[in-house]
Amino acid sequence: MTITDDAIPMRRDRDGDLYPDIDAPDPHLHLCHRGWLAPAPDGTPVPCLICKPHLIRRHLRRYTDPATAERRRHLVRQALAAAARAPRAAG
Numbered sequence: 001m002t003i004t005d006d007a008i009p010m011r012r013d014r015d016g017d018l019y020p021d022i023d024a025p026d027p028h029l030h031l032c033h034r035g036w037l038a039p040a041p042d043g044t045p046v047p048c049l050i051c052k053p054h055l056i057r058r059h060l061r062r063y064t065d066p067a068t069a070e071r072r073r074h075l076v077r078q079a080l081a082a083a084a085r086a087p088r089a090a091g
Contacts, residue, residue, distance in 0.1 A: 030048075035047060
């Protein structure tokens, strides 16, 4: 079996079966120079995520300010205290 440049990229699923990788980048559109794309308008360098996958930003939880976090903790504590005081149904 020979692999050519026009071969469809394949990926294995959890059972080990091959299926076409539709999320794979098109190798003909890979336009970087030593792992870097053209700079952003503000001049910051933009990494090529094909060459440098370790630079992909992970989606982190949204930052909440300390006052909001404290209010939420207070509401949770109130709900837990109210649940502890509520009479339990006989089961």
